[in-house]
Amino acid sequence: MSNQPGGAPLSWASAAAFRRHFWQPPRAHGDVIQGREVSFLELFYDLVYVVVISQAAHHLSGDVTWAGVGRFAIVFGLIWLAWVNGATYHDLHGRSDGRTRSNVFLQMAVLGLLAVFTGEATAGDGPAFAAVYSAYLFLLACLWYTVRRQDDRELRSRATPYIVGVVVSAALVGASALLPDTARLAVWAVVVVGWLGSIVILDWRNGATRDTSINVSASLIERFDLFTIIVLGEVVVGVVNGIADAGRTPSAIVTGILGLGIGFAYWWSYFDFVAASRVRSDRGAVARWLVGHLAVTMTIAATGGIMVSMVEHVPRSPTAAPAAMLLSVSVAVGALALVLVATSLANWQSKAPVYRPVAAALVTAAAVALLLGWLAPPPWLHILLLMLTLGAVWIFGSLTWFSYARRVR
Template sequence: MASTLRRAGDRAQRVSTLELFFDLVFVFAITQTSHLLLEHLTWTGAAQTALVLLVVWWSWNFSTWAMNELDPELPPVRVLLLVLMLLGLLMAVAIPEAWGDRALLFAGTYVAVQLLRHGFMTFVAAGPGTVERERAGRILAWFAAAGVLWVAGALAEGSARTVLWCVALVVDLGGPLALYWLPGRGRSPAAAWDVGAAHFAERFQLFVIIALGETIVLTGATAAEHALDLAAVTAVVVAFASTAALWWLYFSSIAVLTESRLHGSGDDRTTVARDIFTYLHAVLVAGIVVSAVGDEVVLAHPTEALETPALVATVAGPILYLLAQDLIRLRNTGTLSPSRTTAIGACLVVGLLGTALPALAVGALLVAVLVAVAGYDGWRRRHRMGPTMRAALARED
């Protein structure tokens, strides 16, 4: 039965409707994470939100790696994904009180997601003595070790919880880098993973859409709660333009670059997928989440100067987003993007000026920086094309 649960040899399969349905839970989880930061705009709140976001990301990310191998049309796989979806929903419900009364629900459901999924991958979806069982079993062992720390942290209080959860997160994040080393058995060879490039890249692109969609939801919900005078309407326009610029910067450039790199990576595909998607896309999504919080801050106080925590959040979102794209470019090509590196510096300047500017002006300047990068990308692509390609593109336009 094990081999029949896996995808067929055609690795060009696209994302299924069940996977899209599964992602709906993470729309809610991302919204909960944004609200957590919005309600705790302090360095402690930012650190706690970062941990929560990485937990959300890690549970979704490994489900994506698993579904890159499993066939979502088969009943056992469908049941697995639906159960994981329910557990993910309970985890998302617990996010606002993850550091309070719902710590055990938050950590317990996260651990259950990881153990159930890779228990299924190890004992149901892989046969005895196979490479797939060996690989999934290693991951399961690491999740079990981290799970003890997650549950212990949930049962502890104060600084003890923080320390235990940070150590648990280090174990979780360190597993792929260590290639799931086990005593006496060494590391798992990178070639043990079979990554379907088209499906894998599309899944991560769709998660970026989820995160961007959350910024639209937060913008609309915040605007609906305020009187729509000229300043508020302008702030809505600026917030939407910011989200549109984030979309443009990713899907007109980075998405194409990363998918192309994954297709052409050959024997190095697993390592490329790990670095670009598992790790660097987490920074990208964090930039989107923080940008959503910054948009809400501007919408709530468009004509007022922002206090330092709100100003930092407003500027940090675009910076994190551009930094992630810069690092993805570095991993892909070995060079940084001059436009994005310059734009990061420009955002820092906006942050310095923001102490003397109203929130709406800060938001508008950040949008101008993002639009400038997008415009430069478009100009550069056209400039590097030959006359025939430019003429074809003009006809399409």
């Protein structure tokens, strides 16, 4: 090959060495990168989910009913499972080489297509959504299989059930494209519940040894925190869309800005009480951490979708049913989910004087939220009271924390 000016000749050997460096096999099980931080590639990948979740929340904003929330929960559950599987694969086996980048970009392309059909996934675009989602799961199964091929015999036996589960899920979702809308949704619900049940059962069985449980590294914890920020953005989107749809009236603007306060209150509570914290090693902790995060992110995204209806109904008093109760239920479930996440943290026992009172305050806030939903005050007042309730929990938690910190000095 030709020489570079002032440098060593470019040979076929150097090109082959570069190819080996830039196109490496995935990291094997146990090949942990100590101190690994979330990469720019992972942040880019997560941005695709901003679009996917936004489409799902946008559909909910036009179907604020109990049935609509149920359909949203099923679709969001599928989206969350796709993200968890993709994020976990990269955390355990990804590199910064060309193979990993190409695989991530391929996943992003499939997810971009999935976003096109997410808005009407429970209606006319259901078959297309099922087909694309199935293709994405098959892609993930192939990636996990490449890891299995290089594992030793013992690790292969552990990885096989997981890969089979991904393939079966892909086949079920793909086959649901041939079913009517109601039956298709039922199949999707079975897939979501099946995954959650498997997580709970496997974590309980393996929790005593923790060797075969899901690895919750510091970088994966950071990914979950970042995903929470993604869904918090849906509250902002819901407020903006609600104000725009309501004709930008002063009352709509005031109500929308108050609605942002609920998103802000979520942020304070999540990132000050449960974010960036290690997970306990005892059985059931990882399952509680995962299921709790599903509930937290789902309810935040639902709050964003419902917020559109709340702002649009500003001229009416009380709020048009069932938007008021649905908003309160979302906030209440989100508060209870924070408690579930908190119980899974490594410092739940050591800092019980802080976590237990805060958990009790969150449970109280959930009860207050449900009471407000039943009373259904005018939208601006309803949103303001929810914001103040969540804010009061944060203030109580902060005072409790500072009191505890002073006692242990």
